[in-house]
Amino acid sequence: MLISYWPPAQAIYIHIPFCAKHCAYCDFNTYVETPNSPAVNKTVNAICADIARSNPPPGVPIRSVFFGGGTPTFLTAEQITCILECLRATFPIAPDAEISSEANPGSSDAEKFAAMRSAGFNRLSIGVQAFDDELLLNLDRFHSAGEAEAALNAARTAGFDNVSLDLMFGLPGQSLALLEASIDKALALQPEHISLYALTLEPGTRFERMHTGGKLKLPDEDTELAMYETCIERMQAAGLQQYEVSNFAREGNQCRHNLVYWNNEQYYAFGPGAVSCLDGLRCRRERSPGAYNQKISNADSVIVETDEPDSSESLGETMMLGLRLREGITCERIMQRHGIDPLQYFAPQLEKFQREGLLVIDGSRLRLTHQGLLLANSVLSEFL
Ligand code: SF4
Structure with a gap:
């Protein structure tokens, strides 16, 4: 008989829906804002209120907290640590929990990282994409290769001993040699974890429109496959084990939060557009920060979409996600x-x-x- 048993949620995702600029390939729920603007402040307060009213069952320790976006480090140190404090006031966070945040080189500095480290963050995932200024410009990224390296150094200075770098391949203008140069640079910085994702053309993005109009020259399929194989070989040779299709880590540094997804486990989620998985239900929150903030201040529900996968869908997802893992x-x-x-x-x-x-x-x-x-x-x- 098909059943679905869901172990209690032990992970939390926080979505920070702001960025300083919009990258050409991105379809995430994110909005260009001014740092510390009234809209950003209101959203931080609303996320805290959303957390405070979540009423979790007592006694289940949280083992993983992940701040994603958008750009979590777009927030000031006070704003990001305030959200973590709200979590601690509402949930029993295990003393050895992995508390991780995505960070963008353009909005990261040693002072902010030091404040995050003292507040309890113990892992950073830095969105580098490529150590190549021209490729970064093509992507509309708003940082340079030098700033990416500086962000990693700032993380080390702040005491982070678990740092991941995100790189991409299959980029416009990227050759196999250019990919290898980015990998060389990333490995020389000795991160504990590297994610390597192929560029995908998401509907509604500037890249997709350019591609449709014949204005985006991407590496062909064979080159992209060769790039992926190169990624695997280079990571293995450097002692970073492939533990998932796109993720590589030193022993003990696999990303705990992503393992929750790949093991098809449950998790809480807060922030505009965040999707939680609780009691077998996937619930999406209001995407627009303005509407999310308004509903929170009216004490209304922020859930706008609920999906209840039936037992056979859940089983298919468990298989599909589990097989992404190398084990x-x-x-x-x-x-x-x-x-x-x-x-x-x-x-x-x-x-x-x-x-x-x-x-x-x-x-x-x-x-x-x-x-x-x-x-x-x-x-x-x-x-x-
Ligand atoms: S920084 Fe990340 S979330 Fe923000 S627009 Fe670029 S890719 Fe999207």
Whole structure:
């Protein structure tokens, strides 16, 4: 029988929906604002109020807190640490919780990082994208390669010993050699974690419009595949283990928050547009900061969309997300969460992918092969 067992949520996501400028490829829920403006202040207060009224069940410690966006470091040190204090006042945060924030080089300095570190943040994820000023300009990024390096150094000075760098490949104007140069630079800085994502053309972005109009020259498919393989080889050679399709880390530095997503576990979420997963329901909050703030001040619900995946959708998601991990997913775990044997339920897909050399069944563990990784998106979609 198909069931869905959801272990209690032990993770929190905070969405900060502001950026100093808008990047050409980005479709995240973010708005260009002036730092410390009345609108930003109101939103920080509204996020705190949203947290304070969440009424979590007692006794379940939070093991991971993640500030994403947008640009969390767009906030002042006082604003970002105030939100963390609100969380501590409402939730039992475990003493060894991973408290992580995304940071953009253009809005990061040693003083802000030092204040965040003393408030309890213990991981930073710096959005570098490329150590190449021309490529950054093409992306409409608002920082230079030198500022990205300075941000990493500022994080170290502030006492962060768990830092991730985000890099992208498949960028307009990027050759394999340019990608390798960015990787060289990133590795020389010795981060504990690197994420390497391929550029995707999201509907409604400037890049998508340029592409439709024939004005965006991207590396071809073969080059992009070669870039991905280069990423994997270079990370492995540098001792950063691939633990997920796009993520690499030193032992013990895997991102705890992202593991919550890939293990299809539950999490709280606060802030405009944030999506929580609680009691088997996915709930999206009001996207626009103005509407979110208004609803909070009227004491109205900020949830505007609720999705209840049925048991078979949940099972497909557990499979699809679990197989993104290099260690894959065990039959026991699926049995415990969904009450079925995946070897029977997914027999046609498993047989086909094993035959094609894209997936292996190792004892009770299912995982993608190297070849399967290269085609991950199309393979994984067949479990949904
Ligand atoms: S900084 Fe990040 S969230 Fe902000 S516009 Fe650029 S890609 Fe999007």
